[in-house]
Amino acid sequence: MKLLIARMNHETNTFSPVATPLEAFGRHGPSYGEAAWRENKGMQTAMAAFIDAAEREHAQIVTPVSASANPSGPVAAAAYDAICNAIVNAAAGCDAVLLDLHGAMVAENSNDGEGDLLARVRAVLPNAPIAVALDLHGNVTQKMIDHADVIVSFKTYPHVDMYETGAHAARLLFDLIHRRARPVIAWRQPPLLTHTLRSATAEGAMKRAVDAARAAEAEGMLAVSVLSGFSLADIAAPCISVVVVGDGDRAAADAVAQRIAQQIWDERDDFFYRSAPLADSVAQAAKLAHGADKPVLLLDHGDNCMSGGTCDTMDLLEEVLKQGLEGVVSGPLCDPEAVAAMHAAGAGATVTLAVGNKLASEAVKPQRPLTVTGVIHALTDGEYTISGPTYTGQRAFMGRAAVLDIGAATLVVTERTHEPWDLGVFESVGVDPRRARFLLLKSRMYCRPVFVPIAAALVECDSRGVTSSDYGLFRFEHVERPVYPLDAGTEWKA
Template sequence: MKVLIARLNHETNTFSPVPTPLSAFGPDGPTFGEQAYRDNKGMRTAMSAFIDLAEAAGAEIVTPVSASANPSGPVDAAAYDLLTQCIVDAAPGCDALLLDLHGAMVAQNSPDGEGDLLRRLRQALPGVPIAVALDLHANVTPAMVDNADVIVGFKTYPHIDMYETGEHAGRLMFEKLAGRREPVTRWHALPLMAHTLRSASFTGAMQRAIDAARAAEASGTLAASIFAGFSLADIEAPCMSVIVVDDSAEKAQATADRIAGQIWAEREQFIYRSEALADSVARARKMAEGQSRPVLLLDHGDNCMSGGSCDTMDVLQEALAQGLDGIGVGPLCDPEAVAQLIAAGEGAKVTVALGNKVSLAGIGLSKTPVVLTGTVRSICDGDYIISGPTYTGQRSSMGRTVLFDIGAARIVVTERTQEPWDLGVFTCTGLDPRTERFLLLKSRMYCRPVFGPISAGLVECDSPGVTSSDYSLFPFSKVRHPVFPLDLAAA
């Protein structure tokens, strides 16, 4: 038995000014063949689970590519063509395909990156089983459902069950190959653009939806997945959906319809209402009184893992204006400032124009860099190993990195955008984040499993940027109407 196993992950924010060239797919770009295998073997990705299952089955394994990029703007056409063609070219002669995909990829030449890939694979290998593991934030499309035999999505956000999802999808595929199962996939799409901050799996309506999916599986359903969708994409349906895999089409559809009905009844609970930024910062200041641990300021309006530029200064400016001090900030992406600070050298006092340099004209915003004076405390390569629970053991690189101390704040300034999913974003510069009064993190959710336990609490700060929760900032033109909450009539 010959099995193709590949990984291609990108969550596309079509409003993001951050480009997505081929080099964005990994610390050093994508990896191919044997190196793609080594990059995943022993890790906690869905692809690593596929590898373990295939090896246990004694299969010959083909790993054409492993490519994962942080969320950003549409994938460059040339990069999309190369990565997808690599998978298609390796498929002939394979008895099964196991794909670790995201589900919300938009390329310059494809509004449905995963659907178009799966359609090509199905055309090339009619009858060959295809199993797919998807991110919880997948924007599922008809092409994905029509061209895959098994689809299973993450059940956690922050995502800590990537391996388990791959094991689930792969196990169903190998049962199909052995003739023990004949899985059928059914789908229920909802006209509901959920906010990412309402898709956390540990609270609220999303937790209840996932609990319903788990209960269905406990009762015998082969797989039930809730997809929150990724609404910051101007495509036809950046919306929630439910996919169920079962032994019969009727059972699968009935389960999907039932869970979708529950979600729709609670649709208002999937919408996030932001408070004013000044109020958020004032609340954080009050929360920090008498505390020995830092308070987290989560700048989710400029979140790297939703396509943010990682360089807006609104939250820091507001914090400084309100007199906050003892602020650890990071990471802030400004390659120009990094070069200037490195040229000055460690210990130098420097005045630098920082942040607000990436154009946000696509959403009608214009910002000016903030001139700050401070001391260069340290310079490093910005590399660290993620301790988990997300992407455990993987190397992460922020590019050349500087710790810039302006007195009230110590700012980690980097060459590359980076999600603060590990203490390493600070400790690689020599800064212990536990010693700060506040930690300003450009994050929605991934920081929480790591920074939450060391903090006194957190405050969500919605700054104006390309990952804001304020839908009125975004000029949606391709979304199919009616849709909730853009159209209240959808209620």
């Protein structure tokens, strides 16, 4: 048995000005062939689970490409074509396909990145089973449903079950191949734009929806996925979805999809997040720090790296300094110009720099950079190994990094946008985050498994960046209307 296994991951924020060329998909671009296999083998990715399952089947494995980029603006057409062509060109002669996809990719030449890829693979292999693992924030489309035999998404956010999701999808694929099961897919998509901060699976309506999905699996469905969608993609339906894989009985699968989707719609208000004014959030953090022996986390989810943020919005840092907070550690802030200037000046030098607010977008009005004076404490290549629990063991690349001490705050500045997955973001540049009084992170959720345990408290801060929870900042032109909450009177029945 010859299996095609590949990875193509990108969550596209169509409002983000951060470019997504081919080189964004890895340290210097995607990995191909044997390098793609090595990049995933032993890791916690869905593709790693595919490889392990295929090896247990003693299959011949073809790994044409592994391509994963941080969320950012629309994928360059040349990049999208290069990745898709690598997969499609390797498909001929394969008996089955396992794809590790995100589900919310938008390219310059495709509003349905995954659906268009699956259609091309299906055209080459009209009779081969295709199984797909998706991120919980995938935007499901009819084309994805039409051209896949198995679809399974993550059930956790923060995401810690990537490998388990891949193992689940692979198990169903081999059950299909060996005729132990007959997967059929049903789905529902309420017209509901969810806020990412309301897609955490440990609480609220999202937890109840995922609990319902797990219960349906326990009652006989092969797989039930609740995908909250990624609403900062201006496409037809960046909405929440329920995807059910049944065993031969499409009507039964459809009934489960209908029931869970109706439950979600009935609780739609619980998927809406209301932000506090930024000044109030900072004042709250100052109060929480009194008497605390651990840092207070301020999460700048309005400029969240893993939703396409520029990581150079200075709103939160400026407000923190305005209110007189000290003992601040902030980062990673993305500013290649500032990093270049500090590397040129050298460690120990005192410099005056304009930092941040340099990437303008149509959604958010540009601001002036923040001018700061400080001492350069460290200069590094910005590389470290993630200790977990997310993407454990993978090598992380921030681009070159520099540490600037401006007195009240220590700034970690990098050449690339980078999610604070790990304490290594700071420890790799000689900064101990545990000793901060206030820790400002360009993050929404992924930082929490690592940083919440070392913190005294957490405050969510909504700066006016391109990942803000304020939908009023964004001009949605392609979303099908009516849709909730943009249209308060939206009606729907599963």
